[in-house]
Amino acid sequence: MGRFRYSYNFITGKWMLVTLAVILCLPVIIGISLGIRSADLLHDNGLIDLLFSSAWAPSKGEFGFLPFILSSLYVTIIAFVLAAPVCLLAAMYITQFSKPRMMKIMYPVADVMAGIPSVIYGMWGIIVIIPFVRDVLAPLFNVHTTGYSILSGGIVLAVMCIPYMLNMLIESFKTVPQGLRESALALGATHWQMVKHVVVRKSFPGILSAFGLGITKAFGETLAVMMVVGNVVQFSLNPFDPAYPLPALIANNFGEMMSIPMYDSALMFAALILLVVILIINLFFRYFIYRSKKIR
Numbered sequence: 342m343g344r345f346r347y348s349y350n351f352i353t354g355k356w357m358l359v360t361l362a363v364i365l366c367l368p369v370i371i372g373i374s375l376g377i378r379s380a381d382l383l384h385d386n387g388l389i390d391l392l393f394s395s396a397w398a399p400s401k402g403e404f405g406f407l408p409f410i411l412s413s414l415y416v417t418i419i420a421f422v423l424a425a426p427v428c429l430l431a432a433m434y435i436t437q438f439s440k441p442r443m444m445k446i447m448y449p450v451a452d453v454m455a456g457i458p459s460v461i462y463g464m465w466g467i468i469v470i471i472p473f474v475r476d477v478l479a480p481l482f483n484v485h486t487t488g489y490s491i492l493s494g495g496i497v498l499a500v501m502c503i504p505y506m507l508n509m510l511i512e513s514f515k516t517v518p519q520g521l522r523e524s525a526l527a528l529g530a531t532h533w534q535m536v537k538h539v540v541v542r543k544s545f546p547g548i549l550s551a552f553g554l555g556i557t558k559a560f561g562e563t564l565a566v567m568m569v570v571g572n573v574v575q576f577s578l579n580p581f582d583p584a585y586p587l588p589a590l591i592a593n594n595f596g597e598m599m600s601i602p603m604y605d606s607a608l609m610f611a612a613l614i615l616l617v618v619i620l621i622i623n624l625f626f627r628y629f630i631y632r633s634k635k636i637r
Contacts, residue, residue: 372616378609385603391610397574404607406614408576412491412584413560413618416570419495419580420559424502425552432510437536444511455504463568466497471569474581484581489571492580497569498559506555513547514540546630553626557619563588587611 382391386404394405435444474496475488517540525535541548571583572593595608 368616368620372613375609375613375616379606379613382603382606382610392614395576399601399604399607402603404603404610406587406611408574409585409587409590409611410614410618411576412570413586413588413615415491415576415578415580415584416494416498416566416586417556417559419492420498420502421552421556423495423499424506424555424559427499428503428506428510428551428555429548432507432514433536433541436511436514437532437540447507447511451504451508454500455508459501459562459565460568462497462501463565466493466565466569470496479581482581484579486581487571487583489569489583490581491570491577491584494566494570494584494586495580497565498562501562501565502555502559505558506551509551509554510544510548513544513551516547517543545633549626549630549633553623553630556626557622560619560622561588561615563592567592587615591615 382404385402391404391406392410393407394403395407396403396405397408435447470493471488473488474490474493475486478492479486479488521539521543522535525539526532530538566586567589570586570589572585572589573583574585575582576584591608591611594604
């Protein structure tokens with residue numbers, strides 16, 4: 342019996358180790374695969390030229406990814422600026438001020454929002470957000486636009502990121518021990534002071550994790566943004582102008598422009614840029630989470 346138990350534990354442990362190794366190796370394997378497929382483009386073009394050139398003329402062999410990278414970052418920043426405060430305040434209200442039944446209502450609502458296909462968000466953006474931007478927001482700033490713009494993409498992305506960020510923030514606030522809250526109130530703090538100085542500070546690593554997830558989700562989103570952002574190869578600081586994010590470039594052209602030399606390699610390189618940027622964002626937030634835990 343003891344030998345059987347030992348063998349069972351040994352096999353189970355090794356099986357878990359193998360699955361963990363597979364999970365850890367997957368990003369590396371994906372990165373290496375994309376790097377190999379991008380090698381032809383990198384061989385004929387310098388990395389600096391590819392990343393910092395705005396010239397995009399595949400038929401002439403010009404592949405400048407700067408407009409696509411900046412467009413992706415701009416749309417992501419707008420989505421984060423719109424979604425982060427809403428999610429943070431909503432999570433604070435749901436966990437600290439509202440009645441328990443509010444949380445029971447919000448969980449299924451957030452799950453439904455997270456499960457809605459991105460194409461539906463894109464259609465909603467075309468039906469609602471684009472006319473809103475074109476007919477309401479743009480006239481306020483005396484700007485003429487078709488509505489297909491960076492701002493429209495940012496608004497749609499913000500709505501898509503809300504359920505992920507909100508769920509993580511709620512779970513983070515719920516992990517704060519009740520004893521800490523009661524201690525702050527017993528010392529004479531108001532309810533708001535307790536939330537601000539105890540709950541938020543104690544949950545700060547979780548808040549950073551939620552924001553990091555929201556940014557990476559927004560940066561890699563494809564279909565919904567592609568449907569509302571305009572898909573024009575340019576970069577402008579004016580949020581009412583159209584743009585062309587990296588995921589939209591890949592989704593729009595893969596399989597249709599392969600007759601152009603180097604185009605397949607260029608799209609693989611675009612996917613590699615996406616992977617590297619998301620990795621950098623995650624490492625950036627991991628570092629600040631580590632620092633916040635160390636300080637506290």
